[in-house]
Amino acid sequence: MRRQTFTTGWYGVMRRATLVIVIALAVMVFPSTAQQLATEQDRRDALQYYRIGQELISGEQFEKAAEQFSKAIRKDTLLTLAHYGLGQAYMGLRRYASAVKAYGDCLEAFRTLHGLQQAHRFDVERRRDDEMRELKENIRRLTLAGHALRATQAEARVRDLERQKTSLEAAFQPPAEVSLALGSAFFRDGHPDQAEIQWLAAIDANPKLGEAHNNLAVVYMQTDRLDAADQQLKLAEKSGFRVNPQLKQDVKKRRELLNRSR
Numbered sequence: 001m002r003r004q005t006f007t008t009g010w011y012g013v014m015r016r017a018t019l020v021i022v023i024a025l026a027v028m029v030f031p032s033t034a035q036q037l038a039t040e041q042d043r044r045d046a047l048q049y050y051r052i053g054q055e056l057i058s059g060e061q062f063e064k065a066a067e068q069f070s071k072a073i074r075k076d077t078l079l080t081l082a083h084y085g086l087g088q089a090y091m092g093l094r095r096y097a098s099a100v101k102a103y104g105d106c107l108e109a110f111r112t113l114h115g116l117q118q119a120h121r122f123d124v125e126r127r128r129d130d131e132m133r134e135l136k137e138n139i140r141r142l143t144l145a146g147h148a149l150r151a152t153q154a155e156a157r158v159r160d161l162e163r164q165k166t167s168l169e170a171a172f173q174p175p176a177e178v179s180l181a182l183g184s185a186f187f188r189d190g191h192p193d194q195a196e197i198q199w200l201a202a203i204d205a206n207p208k209l210g211e212a213h214n215n216l217a218v219v220y221m222q223t224d225r226l227d228a229a230d231q232q233l234k235l236a237e238k239s240g241f242r243v244n245p246q247l248k249q250d251v252k253k254r255r256e257l258l259n260r261s262r
Helices: 040-057 061-077 080-093 096-116 121-144 148-163 176-188 192-205 211-222 227-240 246-262
Strands: none
Touching: 040 061, 040 080, 040 121, 061 080, 080 096, 080 121, 080 176, 096 121, 096 176, 176 192, 176 211, 192 211, 211 227, 211 246, 227 246
């Protein structure tokens, strides 16, 4: 099965499926009660719906996948994997505003779990371990199927979960891969300013995330911040990301055009 990609139509830089509220909003207060944590049975049911959704999205059956991820979320509102999968499904359906909401809900689920750590640390850590196991199993299937790039992306999400295992005193930091995906959804929905905020947040969480640097270069080029665009392209390549040569050429042409107009 070919890898699911999402492009800007110019360079193929927004390849993910990847928040109506932005990082700059004040931290919301979530009630630290066990009522927000799903029961064991609901948790198992949610994971089963999630697995079905993953199989469907691998076959690009996005509408059916969205239904399964939605069922998973109804069973367990804090299942971050299901929120992320729902965002991917909506990206595949080109329902970008819905993808923004799904990825935003994913970030809020992460934020809520972070807030619940102190009172329910054991349960929260167990949930993270469950999600990492699910991702690792998905990585195994993708690797066996020859989808090396998708497996690498899933590995990045595992690292995001591992980074969430911070000390109780640490401030919440949005997972890089979720911010990256949210930025792509914002961009495709016609909100490059919000996309920029999310991609900067992704880089703050993971400075070596080459795709975020690459995507920022596009926004900077579009807004004539050409020095910044060049810098982001260099950082993208330094991280090992393959920058589309056409993007480099377009930044160069844009610079020449601006110089002639002065």
